[in-house]
Amino acid sequence: MNHTVIIGLEVHVQLQTKSKIFCGCSADFNPDHPNVQTCPVCLGLPGALPVMNREAFELGVKTALALNCEISSYTKWDRKHYYYPDLPKGFQISQFDLPFSEDGFLEIETNPETGERRRIGIIRAHLEEDAGKNLHDDAGRSDSQVDLNRAGTPLLEIVSQPDMRTAAEATKYLQELRLLLTYLGVSDCNMQEGSLRCDANVNLHIHQDDGHKVPTPIVEVKNLNSFRNVEIALEYEVQRQLEAFKATGIKFGDKGGHKTTRGFDAGTGKTTPQREKEDSADYRYFPDPDLLPVTVTEDYISSVREALPEFPADRRKRFVAAYQLSDYDVQVIVDQGRGFGDYFEEVAKLCGDGKQACNWVTQDILRELKERKLEFSEFPISAPVLGDLLGRITKKKLTTKSAREIFMDLLDGNGASTARIDEIIAAKGLAIVEDTGAIEKVIATVIDKNAKAVADFKAGKQAAVGALIGQVMREVKGADPQKVREMLIAALSQR
């Protein structure tokens, strides 16, 4: 049965603000000490009132601008009502009919082979407060507990158009979004800690012989808390809907074909039906009378726009052009995050060789990070130090081989400074020997000792030179192998 997969994602991003969205409490992740980051406002105590956190609003605008959204000149806060123990006021402060931003897009690479890219539409991005966390079953028994540390932390909900056609595209969108958010510095996007949460709306359009397309019932898959889970859950759901349609023929809108909610079980890799909220149909939205509507001026938008950093997509294009790198190499660098790209660029500028800097950061550094199980932020060699080291190769003061040796030494925990580089070079005698007289002497001795190799060379076997280079290099450690080669050939030719 031919079909088209229709996927839209709703992503909740916890914004990295100092304080919560409507009170002064810390917004830090703190699951080990429940209910310590609370006050009358986020506890929803009688009489307490919310006050909008301007920082949260600004981070929202920043993100929306990066997602190419229109920013509304007038926006307001609405109350969304439902009863749940982790929702202390009986309503969530959110945005309903006038979100602060709408109608944007995010470009993703849809075909790694061809580098083909496509825009995924963004319907809207709006701000809201997070709920607390229930630490119990849903039975509401008296021993149930609620942690309200998270209640009131700022959330940005980003709703995409149903523009994704495969599970892999959905994952790609999420990855690109995460990359953008971390570049902007608006969120740490830690999926395990819940600072990036994803729900997916998915259904199929089954192609009929007459050219018609029949939609299967839409399913909202909740709480996809890793990139892998997004892909597994969506692939499972596509197959499940296909089989369900084959078996029942129920289409969207039919009796039994309404939108349903399913949860993903990472253990089984399957989605299962979830209990629907009692009154999910009606949240009784209305404008929050405790908060003033927000008027957004053009000046404000421009000032936020001016402070925006370079986006990943722009950086990729720039790196390819500025450093003559391949699309693949640039992708690797940029996808590692903003700090990694900044690091690469600093090293490239200092050593004057983008390609060389690229090789080192994408191969040596990534390998060492992986082996040592380090985050990039923990990597001991700073960009100026690596830039200095690689600059010595560019300036022919050090061989690449010696530089690798020094690089490894710098990771030994005894400091990684330019002074340390000098020390290691001195201690190991790694400096390139500029004294050609000394090299000539060694060459003469080596040639004398290797009559057979000389004969081979005379007989036209160029490979014989290789063995001789090795012997010379063992004697003069800092010699430039290229130089040695040239001198050897010259010396041999004169015999």
Add this chain to the structure above:
Amino acid sequence: MSLSGATAGELLLRLERGDLTAVEITAGYLDAIAARDGRVQAFLSVNRDEALRQATEIDSRRQRGAPVGKLAGLPVAVKDVICAKGQKTTCASKMLQNFVPPYDAHVITRLRDEDAVLIGRTNMDEFAMGSSTENSAFQVTKNPWNLSHAPGGSSGGSAAAVAAGMSPFSLGSDTGGSIRQPAGFCGVVGIKPTYGRVSRYGLVAFASSLDQIGPFANDVHGAALLLEAIAGRDPRDSTSVDMPVPKYAATVDEPLAGLKIGVAKEHFVAGLNVEVEAAVMAALDVYRKLGAEVKEVSLPHSKYSVAVYYIVCASEASSNLARYDGVHYGHRAESFKDMIDMFCRTRGEGFGAEVKRRIMLGTYALSAGYYDAYYLKALKVRRLIRQDYDEAFKSVDVIVSPSSPTPAFKIGELVDDPLSMYLQDIYTISANLAGLPGIVLPAGFSSSGLPIGLQLQGPAFAEERLLRAARMYERETDWHRRHPELPRG
């Protein structure tokens, strides 16, 4: 020594002269409460020890010559809807019977800063919903002028406490007339300030876009003193307005030259008690004699105010009261099957009939498919009501009206007639919908000896004008000097 009937200004003078101490004053009012409140039942709790401790501390500071606040040593009774740290704040509801806030409302902070003595917590209609204080879950407050009559509501306890001489002044809250109607019923002065004049931080919300805290006192000057203490911008309330607070108490005695008084023709229609109408007319004559000009104005949309009010206040209440679910604080049902059952039973048991009625009304009005027809429409009419006032205030300085259609009704008289009860607020509701200030002061008595209130309304932030205009009338009359003779209990 009897302090009964003393005004706040008189007490302050005697405190400053040193012929009275804060402890003597506080003890005097505590004695008055002990002697009278058994019959009036204005207080839900009395902070005897804490009040005396506070008074002692203020006296010692004054004796040392250390600085004291502007209200130093004056007792204030507080409606049980305003949070005070460590003091039970019940909203006269079973739901919050044992709720003790961990924080002070902004107005309580201001009162503490000015060294007012927090003498006790006053009774009210549950969650401020009602016009008689009969909707309290705990007790029925009596009108000190006639114990078989209601004190009005919802701030009936605060009004009765001042009228019965149990406190020189008190705080109430006004959502549709809850300060002004009981002030009229009890023969005291009450002010509903401009929306945003006083911070709502710590006022347990009934209808957020209408609620304002305001003072009761036994004279206009006292009301000015207390308003001055609590008014002003508070960054914790986004709707509080950053406007300088005039020295109300210092200017209250200055008459307004060339005062233009508006009388709305829509206010004098069927349902208005003849004695009330006569009292208002007599008051207008007093103003004329003082040189004021009286003009007719029109508030054409005021006929919709009660309907609009009950949509807006019920909608907001249904949302504001959603937090009382038994999870984090307040009443929780003892037995329940599951989570939903716990919510239902908790709310079923914790709320009284009037609160439930308004929650249901508001829930309905906000429901999908009804929102546009009710809530949105009400907001539109609300704007028209405000425009009526803006238009009227182009030609007059204040609008004079009754505070309610009748003097105090009998306890129980309207309990089974919610619509008539709702019409009690017909003269006061519009000011809340328009966000404008209003003051009520005593303007006579009915033939049966019940007080009649006179209301003055003004443009936004014209509290100073209202106080001065009210004082002009008060100076010419002695209604505020009369006090109820409570029968021996």
